[in-house]
Amino acid sequence: MEKLKSLFFNLIVWLLVFLVAFPLLWMVTTSFMHSGEAASFPPPLLPKSPTLNAYHELFAGNHIEVYFFNSVILAVCATILSLSFNVMAGYAFAKLRFKGRDAMFNSLLSALIIPAQVGMMPLFLLLKTFGLVNTYAGALVPWIASVFGIFMVRQFSQSIPDEMIEAARVDGANEFQIFTKLIIPNLTPILVTLGLFTFLGSWNDFMWPLIILTDNQSYTLPVALAVLSREHVQDSELMMAGAVITVLPVLLLFLVLQRYYMRGLLAGSVKG
């Protein structure tokens, strides 16, 4: 009876694994097919003779390396910005006493209920007056500081004992030294988490880059992919190659740093 049950559960789980993994596997195999190969019935699972044509076409014909580079630059800069702004603020909200701290923090939390899209129209106009439309800087603006990031850092900073900070003050460290020599090293795990979240978030972001990056030389991969997919409806192989190039970096990053990602996910879910 137990054995039967076990068999049943395992069967279901592996069926689900197959269903969930299938689209990604299919994406990979199709990307190695010859042009037009995928559009037949019954749909082929594996390429008849694997080819890199689609990838070649992406680089030679569509200059995907430009978009890839844009995505990398933006994601890296977003990560650096987010780490520097949010970590300082999160730590200060957790550990430094100053007037109005709690009021400020609560007003930040209230921002969580406002969807980011509400301010997009004025933000565009604002950036227009700064001349930042179609610049990396404009695309990075939403990533400078995030309530979620501040919240997460604050939560983890709270676990740093006050006495350690005071010990450092007694040892003669000023607040900046305390932050750089003590807090940063002790927050490393959460920095990795926050960095990972920001990197993935920026890499996968779609709406804002779509709006602010007007020039196709500055497109990110998702924007380029969305545009290409409208232009190349019939080229499944090409589009799958594009999808592979877009998905693979973040998927690998996630697999390597999975532990940190889960920590952030659960931290974020504790209080929403």
Add this chain to the structure above:
Amino acid sequence: MINRRNTILTMIGAPLFAGCSKVFGNSNAHSGNVINFWGMGREGEVVGQLLPKFLIDNPDIQVKVQQLPWTAAHEKLLTAFAGNTLPDISQIGNSWLPEFVAIGAVDRLDGFLTNSNIKKNDYFEGIWDTNVIDGKLYGIPWYVDTRVLFYRKDTLRAAGFDTVPKDWDGFRNALRKIKANVGKDKYAIILPLNEYEPLFNLALSVDDPILKDNATLGNFDSKGYKETLTYYKSLFDEGLAPLTDASQISNIYDEFARGLFSFYITGPWNIGEFKRRLPEAMQDDWATTPMPIGPCGINYSSAGGSSLVVMKNSNKKPAVWKLIEFLSRPEVQKEFYDLTGDLPAQKSSWAMGKLDTDKYSNAFYEQLQHVKPAPPAPEWERIAQEMRIVTEQMLRGQFDVNGAVLEMNKRADRILEKRRWILKRGAIHE
């Protein structure tokens, strides 16, 4: 140890920060003698190949070409206007011109035209007119475009016709015959639901304009438009056209070859595509022909194509004009046609390439004698989209023809409200 770590961080961080800080420059900055040129689709791809001679003649000018996909071009141009990132010169769909004139994005060209090699009377009249708004010239036609019928000669012949019947009723009769021949899963014509152009093209061959009162009010409830829409609807109701949009047909050429449909209202770029993508055996079985004659007695089609415009905020207008003059030379136009299959805007170029007598492009030559521009309201593109949407809803049973035209009018009038207000103020942009 701590110090070492900091050093490493600084080493990694510094260039990245430098990278971040370098991003404030606008990539379309109007610096030096670089002309920024936006081209769309195939044109954007090949325009670079036309330029070497121009660059040799004008060593002080550089041209930076950027390609926009057609599906996003209109949106991107507006976005660039909104974000102050327009180029110096752009290709622009000539139906969009009123809009970009109204918002003050493009500059007048009358001044440049005197003493120029560009001669108005060498252009198709209906096409040239699309570049003239309130009597002022804003663009130079680059290539022309109109819609004609592409069809399979074999299925038409099998249905008992040697040529395509000339008027709407005859045309529909032919479609019926074809449908009866091809059976249940195939169709006589494809009118993709995500394109408004086929319907719009049909609606040009009636007496009533689509917008009235200086293009400030919808005129969809006119007799002529209703007649068009009824006709259009009948093609679906009778099963002559499938209720589907183009993105659902994974490859229009394969499906044409397989006989999913026999007629397709489309533009000149497809001459090349049909030649290239249809199987060898089919090459003798397809042809082009002008649109059927509508209730007004003439077979109008849309005055489409692209024009070259100079953006108002460009600071290199003389250089830009030089480029336009270069691209408008008949021999360059001919070369452009060879590269793209886009039909030249000047008749002299047609003659040069013997296009006017070519078996495929001849239909376009004929059709170009009868073309009408899109309504001169900047909002036209939006209204057209609304028209398409309501049409699709009608075809799916949400409206009858009367309901649909009223709905279209309602939507159009709402979109045009601002235009009415601005015209009343007399504050429309030059």
Add this chain to the structure above:
Amino acid sequence: MNKSPFNTALAGYLFVAPAMIAIVVFFFGPALAAFILSFTDFDIYALADINNLRFVGLKNYSELLANPLFWTALKNTLFFVFVGGPLSMAASLSAAILLTENSVKLKAFIRTIFFAPVVTTLVATAVVFKYLLHTKYGFINFGLSKLGINPIDWLGDPHWAMPAIIVFAVWKNFGYNMVIFIAAIGSIPNDLYEAAKIDGASPWQRFLNVTLPALGPSILLVSIMTMTGYFQLFAEPYVMTQGGPAEQTVTVLYMMYEQGFKWWNLGSASAVAFVLFAMMLVMTLIQGQIAKLQGVK
């Protein structure tokens, strides 16, 4: 007067200032400006010449309510939220329960597979699904044909387009909540199950009487997050259907995007944004109220 507690406060201000300024300038400020903008007819004409700007009061809102497209968008959005949301959560919960079953092996590996879609790029996987959902050559219809089901024109048939997007959304998102549920189930003390076992409860009864009540707070929290997230459906229709067929996948946010950044009617786009905000707020408040009634903290 240096370095001492006085300085702690100063350091505090200096440390929060950059983030606070960024959030005020780039988030709160624009959100407030959007509210004002929603009472104007800011459009492409106003972009060209600010004199073409009119203060129109509530006109954007009233026109929105009179616009059938808005109601379609609202209907589509609510369908996605109230059908897609619960389906996603059900999938998450089922997966979490399966993955906490003792008899299932290789849990870590399976969890990673289930989670992988969450981190993938939405646009890319939407493109993948667009092909998988293809009427003729797509694997989904191929799979269905093996089960004797006729091909469905997923993205072309107005009735099926939104369900197709929901299928995609469930695939893409269920892993996220699954992880939360796994953590919540893991924190249920084993004693409770053993006590229930001794009391003679069947596995199903144990699920109903131990697991579900213990998961209550997580379920509520997850439902708030999921549903408010689902209100913001945009990229899927943008990539997969462009709002079609017959506007059946136009969502409120899609409408905002088109109004705002395709047609540059920033005034009415702002009104759409605020209606969206109001709906999400109401949703959150209702769920918060339910939480209060149930005594969940």
Add this chain to the structure above:
Amino acid sequence: MAGIELKNIKKSFGDKNQVEVIKNIDLDIKDGEFVVFVGPSGCGKSTLLRLIAGLETPTAGQVFIGGKDVTNHSPLERGIAMVFQSYALYPHMNVYDNMAFALKLASRPKEEIDVAVRAAAKTLNIDHLLNRKPKELSGGQRQRVAIGRAIVRKPEVFLFDEPLSNLDAALRVKMRYEFARLGETLGKTIIYVTHDQIEAMTLADKIVVLNNGYISQYGAPLELYKRPENIFVAGFIGSPKMNSIKAKVINTNAKEAQILINNHSEITIKINSDLRIGDDVTVGIRPEHLFISENKGLLDAKLQFVEELGHAKYAYFETADDKDSEVKITLQLAPEFNAKIGKNHSLSFDLSHIHVFNKDGKNVTLF
């Protein structure tokens, strides 16, 4: 020279300073003294230490170290070192770096730092642990590192905040002894905070008993034991606690008072302050100053429980006071006494060690 002087120190917390933790404290600590702050939790002893350390600024009053007003100086400028309750070692640094941190911040030459760290490590017997991270150390070792970190800086004043409270009982006793020795070797001013009166008694040159934000008494350990100034100190210092029995003044003059205990026994004591007839007072007597009397004693009580500690034996009695409410009395028995639970006994006091507290809790006994 680093005596410490506190003048009218007040400290409040909260946005509107609504929580008053230190309520006006004056204190003078001589250079080189080992002073223990003791008191129940929440009495303000840690806050007072932090005020001296410079981790808090007083709401009012001044702090002098070595005669210099340091009220607004940073911890660094005060020449102090501090050992925290949790030791507060920097978890990402090894023992060496922990101890060297302050000197590095002060940009001292590498060689000097190295000499200082190794010397301190040697003194504390942790020189074999220098490359370990804090999490690889036992509680006692961490404690030593924390002390080492303080010593390395050669401060004028050492501050210890409950340094033994995280150790297990055996280690605590051992470390107590080491602290006592450390106090002597360092020869510096030491302030040591604890809630444990035994630690206070064993370590201190002088004890500050804090209660509710005030100093209850300041003096040498034995003085506090023998002559508690008030009922709080009397109860706090000494284990088991001093017994307290409600009583009434029945007769009094300027120098003496007659007090009625338990409605029937009268005692006479010398007093240093006025009492009035009819005043409620509390009589305090330590367990070792009570004995079971063969004759009729001052008080009858029933033996409830005997605690045998080996070196001592405590008996717990129960009786009623003059208001008939229950009173528990602890008494140190002679080792050979054979007690019987439940039996009534008559108890006598050693009258020379009796304390009488007036209704405000002040000790009015004349010693």
